[in-house]
Amino acid sequence: MSIPSRHFDALIIGAGGAGLNAALQLASADVRVAVVSKVFPTRSHTVAAQGGVNAALANVLPDNWHWHMFDTVKGSDYLGDQDAIEFMCREAIPTVYELEHAGVPFSRLDNGKIYQRAFGGQSQDFGGDQAARTCAAADRTGHAILHTLYQQNIRARTHFFDEFFALDLVRDKDGVISGALVLEIETGEPLLIEAKATLLATGGCGQVFRTTSNAHINTGDGCAMALRAGIPLMDMEFYQFHPTGIAGKGMLITEGVRGEGGFLVNKDGERFMERYAPRAKDLASRDVVSRSIVTEVKEGRGAGENGDYILLKLDHLGAEVIDKRLPGIRESSRIFAGADPIREPIPVFPTAHYAMGGIPTDRFGRVVVPVGSGSEQVVAGLYAAGECACASVHGANRLGGNSLLDILVFGRLAGKDIIDFVRENPYQRSVDPASLDEAMSRLTRWDQKGGGVPAHQLRADFRKCMEDHAGVFRTEEVMAEGYQRLCELRDQFKDARLTDHSKVFNTARIEALELQNLIDVGLSIAVSALHRKESRGAHSRPDYPNRDDVHWMKHSLYYREADRMDYKPVRTKPLTVESFPPKERVY
Amino acid sequence: MKISVYRYNPDTDQKPRMQDYEVRPFQGMMLRDALLEIKKQDESFAFRHSCGEGVCGSDGVNANGKNCLACVTPITELSQPIVVRPFPGRPVIRDLVVDMTQFYEHYRAVKPYLVRTDPLPEQEILQSPEDRDKLDGLYECILCGCCSTACPSFWWNPEKFHGPAALLQAWRFLADTRDQATEERLDALEGPYKLFRCHTIMNCVEVCPKGLNPTRAIGLIKDLMLEKGF
Numbered sequence: 001m002s003i004p005s006r007h008f009d010a011l012i013i014g015a016g017g018a019g020l021n022a023a024l025q026l027a028s029a030d031v032r033v034a035v036v037s038k039v040f041p042t043r044s045h046t047v048a049a050q051g052g053v054n055a056a057l058a059n060v061l062p063d064n065w066h067w068h069m070f071d072t073v074k075g076s077d078y079l080g081d082q083d084a085i086e087f088m089c090r091e092a093i094p095t096v097y098e099l100e101h102a103g104v105p106f107s108r109l110d111n112g113k114i115y116q117r118a119f120g121g122q123s124q125d126f127g128g129d130q131a132a133r134t135c136a137a138a139d140r141t142g143h144a145i146l147h148t149l150y151q152q153n154i155r156a157r158t159h160f161f162d163e164f165f166a167l168d169l170v171r172d173k174d175g176v177i178s179g180a181l182v183l184e185i186e187t188g189e190p191l192l193i194e195a196k197a198t199l200l201a202t203g204g205c206g207q208v209f210r211t212t213s214n215a216h217i218n219t220g221d222g223c224a225m226a227l228r229a230g231i232p233l234m235d236m237e238f239y240q241f242h243p244t245g246i247a248g249k250g251m252l253i254t255e256g257v258r259g260e261g262g263f264l265v266n267k268d269g270e271r272f273m274e275r276y277a278p279r280a281k282d283l284a285s286r287d288v289v290s291r292s293i294v295t296e297v298k299e300g301r302g303a304g305e306n307g308d309y310i311l312l313k314l315d316h317l318g319a320e321v322i323d324k325r326l327p328g329i330r331e332s333s334r335i336f337a338g339a340d341p342i343r344e345p346i347p348v349f350p351t352a353h354y355a356m357g358g359i360p361t362d363r364f365g366r367v368v369v370p371v372g373s374g375s376e377q378v379v380a381g382l383y384a385a386g387e388c389a390c391a392s393v394h395g396a397n398r399l400g401g402n403s404l405l406d407i408l409v410f411g412r413l414a415g416k417d418i419i420d421f422v423r424e425n426p427y428q429r430s431v432d433p434a435s436l437d438e439a440m441s442r443l444t445r446w447d448q449k450g451g452g453v454p455a456h457q458l459r460a461d462f463r464k465c466m467e468d469h470a471g472v473f474r475t476e477e478v479m480a481e482g483y484q485r486l487c488e489l490r491d492q493f494k495d496a497r498l499t500d501h502s503k504v505f506n507t508a509r510i511e512a513l514e515l516q517n518l519i520d521v522g523l524s525i526a527v528s529a530l531h532r533k534e535s536r537g538a539h540s541r542p543d544y545p546n547r548d549d550v551h552w553m554k555h556s557l558y559y560r561e562a563d564r565m566d567y568k569p570v571r572t573k574p575l576t577v578e579s580f581p582p583k584e585r586v587y
Numbered sequence: 588m589k590i591s592v593y594r595y596n597p598d599t600d601q602k603p604r605m606q607d608y609e610v611r612p613f614q615g616m617m618l619r620d621a622l623l624e625i626k627k628q629d630e631s632f633a634f635r636h637s638c639g640e641g642v643c644g645s646d647g648v649n650a651n652g653k654n655c656l657a658c659v660t661p662i663t664e665l666s667q668p669i670v671v672r673p674f675p676g677r678p679v680i681r682d683l684v685v686d687m688t689q690f691y692e693h694y695r696a697v698k699p700y701l702v703r704t705d706p707l708p709e710q711e712i713l714q715s716p717e718d719r720d721k722l723d724g725l726y727e728c729i730l731c732g733c734c735s736t737a738c739p740s741f742w743w744n745p746e747k748f749h750g751p752a753a754l755l756q757a758w759r760f761l762a763d764t765r766d767q768a769t770e771e772r773l774d775a776l777e778g779p780y781k782l783f784r785c786h787t788i789m790n791c792v793e794v795c796p797k798g799l800n801p802t803r804a805i806g807l808i809k810d811l812m813l814e815k816g817f
Contacts, residue, residue, distance in 0.1 A: 040645075040691070042643075042644065042729070043637050043638075043643040043644060045637075047642050047643050048638050097710055100711040100712060101711075103700060103701030103760075103763070103765070105719065105726045106719075107716075108715065108716045108718075109716070110716060111713075112713030112714055113713065114711050140727060143727070144726060148700075151699050151701075155700045186680055215637040215639065215643060216636060216639065249615075252640075328642075331641075332641075335659050338615070455630075498630065502598040502599060504597050504598050504680065505680050506633070507633045508626075508630035
């Protein structure tokens with residue numbers, strides 16, 4: 001069968017903050033760039049980011065990038081690469097100014113500068129007093145940034161393929177990535193997009209868990225495509241559970257609520273965070289707060305009829321502050337929790353939120369893999385940025401406000417690097433038909449008819465299993481049992497079938513394609529977690545309660561083939577400053 | 588609980604039809620939950636949705652004759668039997684999925700991006716909190732399309748009238764003290780259609796799931812035109 005094809009210098013898969021910021025660099029430099037997105041760009045999940053983006057602008061309290069770097073290294077539980085972290089914290093400042101110049105409607109201080117709020121894990125002077133580093137547009141910062149980036153891409157005349165689903169990467173005869181096979185959702189027809197460089201910017205994978213702050217579209221597509229191309233995923237065991245999801249539903253309530261002065265109480269009205277983090281209290285790191293909430297509930301101090309949630313109190317802030325700084329939260333809480341936070345607390349519980357791990361890259365967004373005895377070799381022409389990538393700036397736990405920063409800084413840098421790459425590599429490599437056939441089979445496989453497991457049922461079972469076996473606290477027993485069950489579900493996938501074989505806007509088929517991605521990425525989380533025998537950041541094991549720097553201060557690499565694990569060292573040497581050696585992490 | 592849903596699949600159907608489904612309601616159920624339940628019963632049913640919390644703007648539909656965002660519409664607010672149709676006036680691709688191309692074209696046509704001609708400062712462009720407040724009620728638009736597809740003027744002149752969503756964004760940039768393209772923006776809105784087909788019917792205000800007021804924004808654009816002598 002003949003598949004139509006299009007040619008571009010660069011292909012970007014994903015139109016969230018990372019993809020759009022990369023696209024903006026490329027389009028502005030007159031590089032022919034195609035952005036493929038399975039949804040209209042402003043529907044990408046960057047839109048849901050609330051609290052803000054970190055940059056040491058020092059608009060409210062004294063600050064500098066070096067303190068930001070210290071907090072990020074400490075927050076990462078010393079698993080983040082310090083060169084990449086230094087780079088990101090330095091770049092944060094011009095990046096936020098650039099965004100402001102592009103039109104982001106940041107909230108303002110009386111002197112006209114960008115408003116900044118306090119967020120968790122932030123300090124002045126290397127662990128001193130609370131800092132205020134998070135630049136905010138009320139509590140809709142992600143929305144403001146995503147729309148601005150899309151708008152600037154309109155100005156730059158970026159070529160968008162809206163509602164096209166990426167099936168798989170394709171290669172030439174030498175195995176070099178040379179684009180991707182995509183599916184036009186409206187027509188149900190495949191299209192080959194050939195490009196000299198390909199950037200994966202597909203965002204998160206929160207849908208691997210049943211209860212999540214992530215959107216329906218966050219199915220780890222880019223991570224799974226990388227896995228199927230033989231590329232490992234790094235540090236996937238580190239999955240962040242945001243402390244304050246709306247109880248039982250999972251929608252996000254920003255850390256900005258606590259940054260503005262809100263706090264958590266248990267059923268007795270006790271501010272329990274004082275016991276777990278005497279100094280930072282409610283603004284301790286997210287992993288710490290999530291574990292504290294789960295512990296409170298487990299020990300019988302949860303609120304509500306079933307004692308299964310905690311209360312987030314902010315009525316003392318007053319209606320004016322809430323309406324000015326947290327209007328979206330008030331709206332969400334009223335709609336989904338039936339509670340108006342001006343009068344009553346919001347019922348909350350941790351919700352699956354963010355993958356610290358992802359496709360391993362260097363700080364230019366280039367995908368790197370171990371080859372022979374070397375731990376990092378660049379994969380020519382393949383880039384990754386944003387949540388699907390791992391640079392690694394978040395290590396074992398991400399600080400609030402650092403994810404919008406990550407997507408913007410590394411999206412931008414990947415764009416810049418691709419400009420150089422396509423200039424140095426001006427000739428398109430021709431796609432190997434065998435590679436195309438393989439990508440195509442991922443689609444045609446769903447044309448099979450007959451009885452089998454319904455794909456949507458398998459999706460639900462898989463997500464439930466991940467939630468039960470790879471949550472906030474993980475023991476050998478629970479994880480081993482989970483792994484076995486996940487393997488069974490993976491086997492069942494071979495027999496999964498659709499009943500709807502139509503072409504036009506067949507969302508059941510898209511969801512089935514996503515299911516394969518969820519399974520691949522879910523397994524990478526479960527297997528990486530099972531192997532890491534220590535507690536670090538978001539990976540918390542009651543059977544190995546301590547951090548073990550001697551054996552485990554290293555990055556995990558998961559390969560899809562045979563669920564194989566490999567490891568590589570943490571880059572502890574920054575670019576220009578002294579290294580921050582591992583210390584006990586207290587808040 | 589019975590829900591009647593518009594069904595049309597161009598691969599298999601000659602013409603559209605309404606199909607009834609029985610859905611078990613639960614406490615706090617949103618219309619999107621009900622549509623997902625239908626999808627579980629019948630995977631051939633298609634509708635767009637994503638964030639589930641009213642920020643991505645994917646799941647605009649017409650329920651009981653009124654445009655709404657399914658994920659933030661409690662089923663208790665809808666009288667039964669609930670009748671769900673695609674947005675009016677848009678070509679249907681399949682079931683509740685409509686072609687929004689024209690809607691996006693109008694959005695792009697108003698140049699919805701900040702234009703700055705002065706050299707940029709090293710730090711942020713300063714803006715007072717009062718000036719920033721002028722963007723509230725404008726920048727929050729999620730481009731769901733509930734407003735424009737509820738607007739009779741947009742139904743009658745979909746090629747020429749920009750519609751409330753695009754015009755709200757036109758005002759968002761006119762109202763931004765950092766923007767330096769006021770004259771060009773106003774110039775581009777001149778003529779009998781793009782802006783002036785708004786007859787203040789105010790359906791847009793009634794249906795906006797974010798509580799925004801495009802009619803007011805359109806009025807302010809007209810005022811500014813007068814002020815500038817257009």
